[in-house]
Structure formats: C-alpha cells, structure tokens
Amino acid sequence: MKLLLSKKGAIALVILLAVLLNLSIFCFAYPQTFKPESPTLARDFSAYYNGEWRLFHNPTEIYVGGTQPGDYPFSQQPQTFKYAPSFLILLAPFLTLSYQNALNAFDIIQFLSILFLAFFVYKLVENKNLFLAAIVAVIVLVDPLLFSPSASYSAANFLHYRIISLHVQTFSPSYYCGYLLANAHILQTVLLVGALYFGFAKKPWLSALLFAFGAFDPRGALLALPLLLWYNRHSIWAFIAGSAAFLAATNLPFFFYYGIGFAFLKTETNGSVVSQMYLYDWIPLFSIASLTILEIITVLYNRKIHFSFPLNLKTEKLENQKKQ
DSSP, rough: OOSSHHHHHHHHHHHHHHHHHHHHHHHHGGGGGGSOOOSOOOOOOOHHHHHHHHHHHHHGTTOSSOOOOOOOOOOSSSSOOOOOOHHHHHHHGGGGOOHHHHHHHHHHHHHHHHHHHHHHHHHTTTTOOOOHHHHHHHHHHOOOOOOOOOOOOOHHHIIIIHHHHOOHHHHHHHHHHHHHOOOOOHHHHHHHHHHHHHHHOOOOOHHHHHHHTTTTSHHHHHHHHHHHHTTGGHHHHHHHHHHHHHHHHHHHHGGGSTHHHHHHHHHTHHHHHHHHOGGHHHHHHHHOOOOOOOOHHHHHHHHHHHHTSOHHHHHHHHHHHHHH
16 A cells, blocks of 8 residues: 655654644643743742852842842742753843743743744654654654652642643653643753754854753753764864854853852752753653664664675675576
C-alpha cells in the first residue's frame, strides 16, 4: 500500500499536532494568569519583574527573598529571583510595562516562541527514526510525562492528579504550570534547543549566543553541554570561545555592579536552591535528555551499519567479480 505521507511529512504532522495541543494548554492557562498564585503569593513572573526592578532601584537586594523597602508595589508577596544575572538583560524591556501587562506579554512571547521551537525540533529529528523522532518531538513540545516530580502535590492526591482527573494538566503537566505561573523554563527550552540547532547547522557563534542566554538556569545548560559540544564538534573551538565570550559579556559586568554576580554565586551554592525542583523545572531537562538519547541511538545505529560491511577487502573484491 502506498504511503500517504513521507517520513518527513509524518514528523511535520506530529509536530503540528503538538503545537496545536500546546495552544490549547496556553488558552486554558492564560486567563488564570490574571489571578495571583495564592491570596498571599504572586506568580513566578513576580520574581523576574521584581529582580529587574531592584536592578535599578535596589541592586544589592536582587537575590534577597521577601518584600524590601523600595520594591515594586505588588498586591501579594513576590517570588525570589534565583537566576543568572544575564537573565536580567532579557527581562529589561518588560520593565517598561506594568506588572500585569508585562506578565501577559511574557506568557504570549513564550507561546509564540514555541513556533521557533517546533522548527528547531523538526530540523533536529527529521532524518532520525520516525517512531523515536515523533516521541521526542512530543516530549519537547508538550511534555506529556505523567510522572514528572513535583513538590506541590502529595502522595495522597498524586494518583488522582495524574491518572483519574481528565484535566489538561494530566496530558501536559509541566507546560501547563509553565504558562500558568509565567515561568521562564519554557523560554529556556527554546534557547537551549535553538543552540543545539545552530550547532547542528554549523553556526557555532549563534549556537554559543543562545547557549549563553539559555544558561540563566545552569542545571539545564549543563545537561545540554555534551550534546552542544557534539553538534559543534566541527567548529568546537569557535563554539567554546563564543560561549566564553558571550557568558562573560552577559554576566561579568554584574560582578562589578554592586556585587550582583557574587550574590548569584552565593545563591547557587545554597543546597536547598540547587536541589529544589518544581514541575516546570523539568521542561528543559526532559527536552534536552530526550534529544540527547535520540542522538546517541542514531549515532550507535549508524555505526552499526557502517561496520556491517566486510572487513576483508580481498573477499569483497572477489564477491564483486563473481557478480559481474
């Protein structure tokens, strides 16, 4: 029977469906972003907005939790900023908007960036095994993993939350929380997967640039680094030099501005911060891990084919002569 879709067409269709599912998740979560996370606590985006506000009004307190004198007047207590100083560069334009408008704009930008993520994923998996490529595309674009760890849900309601309730979180728990809380790990996934794509496309400087900005949470960046080095192996020194240059340019100045860089390092060495993993924290980790596993399987499979040819050249020549 003639196939109705080519391999690449089938992968493109899976990615399109994943993007549409992502749209439904976003549409479900977006209206709820106009409400606080709780009566006393603002959503995750408050950490980014407050961190940016303090950069200009109270720079020594960027990584300090709670409400400080001179903070933006939030209705609820803001979350604590915990990311690399380079992230403040990306957040700077949002300070021109009020908090709620900035939160909404940030979420919309994150969803629109999914279109770029879909392109990056397609280019990375289009020549891989169809079945595995489809699975990886869905993991990266939707993250429908039923057993994502979460500090927010106890063992008592875990089964109901994951299996019984036919709720949108059941099918996409991490992305739902990412949009709902306006959390930046969706954006980090786009940046890191984009860095992988540009390495794959042999554009090491662009790969290094996206990696530098995608490293605002070092956990995801460290997991992506081995695959980044693999994709940039033909221009590895350009990638390493570019990464060092961009990381220095986007972070080093903050070490000389009220010691912001040192405050970040102090925060990163805090064991409770490093080990603390919320549902949305797993979005870039699952995405990078799935792409890495797919690449390892592909490389091993291609090497198996390569070594399946006869090693005895004389035997190979004799067989070819007999066929002629």
